[in-house]
Amino acid sequence: MLSAPSSFHLGEPHLAARGLACRRGARLLFEKVDLALRPAELVWLRGRNGRGKTSLLRLLAGIATPEAGQVLLDGTPIAANGLRSQRVVYLGHQHALKDDLTSAEALEFLLRIHGRRSDRASVDAALSHWGLLALRGTLIRRLSQGQRRRVALARLVGEEDAALWLLDEPFDALDGDGIERLNALLLQHLQRGGAVLLTSHQATLAPALRARELDLDDCAAG
Amino acid sequence: MSPPASPSLLAALFVRDLRLALRRRTEALLPIGFFVVAVALFPLGVGPEPQTLRQIAPGVIWVCALLAAMLSVSQLYASDFADGTLEQLLLTGRSTTLMAAARAAAHWTLTGLPLVIAAPLFGLLFDLSSAALRILALSLLLGTPVLSLLGSLGAALTLGLRSAGVLLILIVLPLAIPALIFGTGAVAAVDAGQPAGAHLSLLGALLIVTALGVPPATAAALRISLD
Amino acid sequence: MSSPPLRFFTFAAPSRFYSLSGRLLPWLWGAAALVAAIGLYLGFFVAPTDAQQGESYRIIFIHVPAAWMSMVVYLAMAAWAAIGWIFNARMASMLARALAPSGLVFTLIALATGSFWGKPAWGTWWVWDARLTSELILLFLYLGYIALVEAIDDVRRADHAGALLAIVGAVNVPVIYFSVRWWNTLHQGATITMSAAPKMQSTMLVAMLLLTFAFWAYAFAVVFVRTRAIVLEREHDAQWVRGLALSARGPS
Numbered sequence: 070m071l072s073a074p075s076s077f078h079l080g081e082p083h084l085a086a087r088g089l090a091c092r093r094g095a096r097l098l099f100e101k102v103d104l105a106l107r108p109a110e111l112v113w114l115r116g117r118n119g120r121g122k123t124s125l126l127r128l129l130a131g132i133a134t135p136e137a138g139q140v141l142l143d144g145t146p147i148a149a150n151g152l153r154s155q156r157v158v159y160l161g162h163q164h165a166l167k168d169d170l171t172s173a174e175a176l177e178f179l180l181r182i183h184g185r186r187s188d189r190a191s192v193d194a195a196l197s198h199w200g201l202l203a204l205r206g207t208l209i210r211r212l213s214q215g216q217r218r219r220v221a222l223a224r225l226v227g228e229e230d231a232a233l234w235l236l237d238e239p240f241d242a243l244d245g246d247g248i249e250r251l252n253a254l255l256l257q258h259l260q261r262g263g264a265v266l267l268t269s270h271q272a273t274l275a276p277a278l279r280a281r282e283l284d285l286d287d288c289a290a291g
Numbered sequence: 292m293s294p295p296a297s298p299s300l301l302a303a304l305f306v307r308d309l310r311l312a313l314r315r316r317t318e319a320l321l322p323i324g325f326f327v328v329a330v331a332l333f334p335l336g337v338g339p340e341p342q343t344l345r346q347i348a349p350g351v352i353w354v355c356a357l358l359a360a361m362l363s364v365s366q367l368y369a370s371d372f373a374d375g376t377l378e379q380l381l382l383t384g385r386s387t388t389l390m391a392a393a394r395a396a397a398h399w400t401l402t403g404l405p406l407v408i409a410a411p412l413f414g415l416l417f418d419l420s421s422a423a424l425r426i427l428a429l430s431l432l433l434g435t436p437v438l439s440l441l442g443s444l445g446a447a448l449t450l451g452l453r454s455a456g457v458l459l460i461l462i463v464l465p466l467a468i469p470a471l472i473f474g475t476g477a478v479a480a481v482d483a484g485q486p487a488g489a490h491l492s493l494l495g496a497l498l499i500v501t502a503l504g505v506p507p508a509t510a511a512a513l514r515i516s517l518d
Numbered sequence: 519m520s521s522p523p524l525r526f527f528t529f530a531a532p533s534r535f536y537s538l539s540g541r542l543l544p545w546l547w548g549a550a551a552l553v554a555a556i557g558l559y560l561g562f563f564v565a566p567t568d569a570q571q572g573e574s575y576r577i578i579f580i581h582v583p584a585a586w587m588s589m590v591v592y593l594a595m596a597a598w599a600a601i602g603w604i605f606n607a608r609m610a611s612m613l614a615r616a617l618a619p620s621g622l623v624f625t626l627i628a629l630a631t632g633s634f635w636g637k638p639a640w641g642t643w644w645v646w647d648a649r650l651t652s653e654l655i656l657l658f659l660y661l662g663y664i665a666l667v668e669a670i671d672d673v674r675r676a677d678h679a680g681a682l683l684a685i686v687g688a689v690n691v692p693v694i695y696f697s698v699r700w701w702n703t704l705h706q707g708a709t710i711t712m713s714a715a716p717k718m719q720s721t722m723l724v725a726m727l728l729l730t731f732a733f734w735a736y737a738f739a740v741v742f743v744r745t746r747a748i749v750l751e752r753e754h755d756a757q758w759v760r761g762l763a764l765s766a767r768g769p770s
Contacts, residue, residue, distance in 0.1 A: 092674065132378050133518050154384040163375030169314040181303045182383050444686065448679050452669045461665055462683060465658040466690050469697035476704055508686055515678040
């Protein structure tokens with residue numbers, strides 16, 4: 070059971086989870102997981118492969134229903150929270166970029182369905198932040214894994230609210246430059262009061278982020 | 292209750308589906324290709340006797356249209372499921388029911404509508420009268436949306452499964468039988484010199500009920516499959 | 519590796535079902551056998567010969583109860599699956615899964631006996647009569663349900679997807695039946711119907727009701743046996759199941 074809040078955080082948690090249990094097939098992956106994500110806090114979810122990191126993230130985002138326990142977003146059960154789309158940005162391990170769209174089209178689609186600014190200027194600004202403006206008209210199919218990851222992460226550039234970011238392996242396939250940019254974005258987000266929960270196999274988080282670690286290996290069932 | 296899907300989201304979805312289909316034109320036309328080949332097989336199998344062909348024509352064309360629609364519908368959600376787009380769509384918090392309806396509409400535009408246009412041309416191969424051809428087109432116009440809707444439910448239920456294509460056909464075909472019966476019945480009636488009004492009204496009623504009842508079920512199926 | 523103590527309420531229902539069904543089973547088998555024997559005797563030996571159909575009509579004593587059961591079991595399956603889905607009640611979902619194969623068997627029996635009934639009258643092994651055709655479509659609905667739940671590995675997803683499909687099927691059954699009746703009457707040529715059931719004399723009615731009851735008892739028994747197997751399979755981690763396994767092994 071890991072729920073000890075860090076000492077330097079104030080205010081109500083953006084996201085709180087109590088007694089979460091996740092089942093995969095006939096087995097329980099983990100159970101009795103408590104979690105609180107407060108403003109300006111970054112939690113680094115760790116654990117070996119197959120421990121259920123992605124499953125936990127999906128539970129916290131409200132995509133999946135837990136076997137037990139509940140997830141509260143700003144105090145309301147997440148499934149019933151009408152502001153979920155505004156308050157939560159979930160970037161899954163797969164980028165949700167369609168192969169046959171250009172990077173600009175794919176990004177615009179994702180921004181638009183989530184109600185963010187999706188006009189050409191915003192899309193271009195996001196792409197150029199990641200150095201991809203020249204590739205705005207290139208089909209996703211022709212981009213490298215690292216470039217696709219950058220397009221997926223470009224969604225974070227236009228975020229101005231103190232929202233909740235749930236990121237699954239965001240550092241995957243990024244080169245050194247990409248890692249730096251992502252760290253900068255994360256720091257910026259924390260500084261305006263947002264919160265981040267991410268999974269990562271690599272220890273690429275900047276120390277300035279003061280990540281709190283949560284290890285799923287300690288919550289494993291059985 | 293989640294806020295309704297804004298027209299902009301549904302439009303974005305629809306436009307995206309069309310755009311993707313245009314970029315993969317050959318794949319988008321495969322169902323029609325299947326339809327053409329399948330329909331042409333029947334005279335080869337049954338013999339060229341005009342009387343026989345005229346009798347079996349409505350049934351053959353309808354069944355082939357049904358199969359063609361089912362073959363393409365499993366792709367409807369499969370690629371979105373595989374690349375994580377479906378998760379993002381569900382996270383928007385907008386009405387999944389309306390999104391499901393929009394996807395079915397996109398599928399119909401890409402598969403059903405071409406069939407409605409192509410089928411009467413094939414009716415000529417079977418020596419159907421012009422009145423029968425008109426009613427055939429009308430029956431398909433009313434019936435193919437029903438097939439797209441039922442197919443989208445099947446696609447949502449079989450998301451990500453290994454033999455999704457065949458399983459989908461097995462699941463959906465019994466449910467599509469009423470549409471098949473009313474659709475072919477209309478053409479057969481006209482061929483026999485009787486009015487097709489009753490059949491078409493029943494088909495129309497079926498369309499309305501399906502359009503109202505199936506999208507919520509599809510939305511539920513999507514949530515089940517992503518859980 | 520010790521199993522985590524799952525909360526009591528999550529398997530109290532299955533364990534209680536297991537012990538209760540175990541106690542009921544001998545009675546159910548007994549009732550089914552006894553009543554079936556009486557019903558069959560009445561139907562095949564006591565009920566009078568029909569004027570038009572002679573002895574061959576007697577197959578309806580099996581055909582009609584089987585057809586009723588195939589319908590009832592489908593509705594029961596859909597209902598239990600729906601309860602399991604809406605209330606997240608695992609026991610209900612297990613019952614639904616257990617009902618499907620039995621329903622399938624009843625449907626096959628109804629189709630086969632229907633075929634036997636039609637042969638003397640029509641000379642063919644199959645007749646596209648409205649009722650038989652609807653029964654055939656019911657067979658497809660069962661096959662679809664079973665195929666779907668077997669294809670999904672994740673148990674909860676399989677249960678819920680099956681529930682949705684079963685509900686959609688159940689809602690569609692009246693529509694399908696109506697459309698098949700419509701189809702049957704509108705095609706040129708004589709309306710094809712199965713030989714009408716002979717006017718029911720009291721012994722015939724009694725025999726049919728007895729066999730219906732026997733089928734009910736049999737269905738309960740078979741479904742219980744199947745559900746018990748499913749319960750053991752799914753709850754294999756639970757303490758009470760391990761206790762059973764250990765006691766079955768006996769003192770070493």
